[in-house]
Amino acid sequence: MAHLILTIEDRKDKIVDKLSTVYSLNQISMDEYERLIKYSQTIETEKELKIFEKIVSEYNVDQYEYVKTPEPQQEQKKQNPSVGSNKNENVAILSTRQTTGPITSGNYVSILGDHKIVITEDDLINDETVLNFSVILGDAVIHVDDNISVVNRVIPILADVKITDNVGSRPGRKTLIITGNVILGDIKVKVRKKDKLSRIIDTGINPF
Numbered sequence: 001m002a003h004l005i006l007t008i009e010d011r012k013d014k015i016v017d018k019l020s021t022v023y024s025l026n027q028i029s030m031d032e033y034e035r036l037i038k039y040s041q042t043i044e045t046e047k048e049l050k051i052f053e054k055i056v057s058e059y060n061v062d063q064y065e066y067v068k069t070p071e072p073q074q075e076q077k078k079q080n081p082s083v084g085s086n087k088n089e090n091v092a093i094l095s096t097r098q099t100t101g102p103i104t105s106g107n108y109v110s111i112l113g114d115h116k117i118v119i120t121e122d123d124l125i126n127d128e129t130v131l132n133f134s135v136i137l138g139d140a141v142i143h144v145d146d147n148i149s150v151v152n153r154v155i156p157i158l159a160d161v162k163i164t165d166n167v168g169s170r171p172g173r174k175t176l177i178i179t180g181n182v183i184l185g186d187i188k189v190k191v192r193k194k195d196k197l198s199r200i201i202d203t204g205i206n207p208f
Helices: 002-025 030-040 046-059 072-081 196-203
Strands: 089-093 096-099 107-110 114-117 128-136 139-144 150-159 160-162 174-183 186-191
Touching: 002 030, 002 046, 030 046, 030 089, 046 128, 089 096, 089 114, 107 114, 107 139, 128 139, 128 186, 139 150, 139 174, 150 160, 150 186, 160 174, 174 186
Parallel strands: 089 107, 096 114, 107 128, 114 139, 128 174, 139 186, 150 174, 160 186
Antiparallel strands: none
């Protein structure tokens, strides 16, 4: 038992070191860093440790451990802030986030958080759009128009992926494909509630 505890502590220390590297590279905010450090201090079991490892692995820190000359990249970012950034990366860690607007693809990470994604038919630039999810002890709720077809390719592990029956109930040409995995969490796909003006346009009926 003592050997197991020592192993967990050693692994936890290595992960915390990687987390510190992530923070030094400005990949996470100070608040997120402090929350994750606080979470690491409560880890006692192998299961909790694996969840923590999964959280830190989402930041892809290993690629930075072998980069010996980051200065040119930093200089490029000063000249062009978009260099090295991923505009399609949407992360909610111990927080709540809502995402809207046009999309062509994207990665959505929800760890101990809640993520709401609102998608209209006009938001989908392509006829087929793939969104990748990684949900751990969190929730992701996708609100779509009822003429958008949704294909589920997410792998749930002790989790649920639910698509309401009225999704894709009207003929449409846009398809949304969701992939990735959800662990001890939920992904739900619902029909977006339309405002009054949108309902008038759809039905052609003027209530006034």
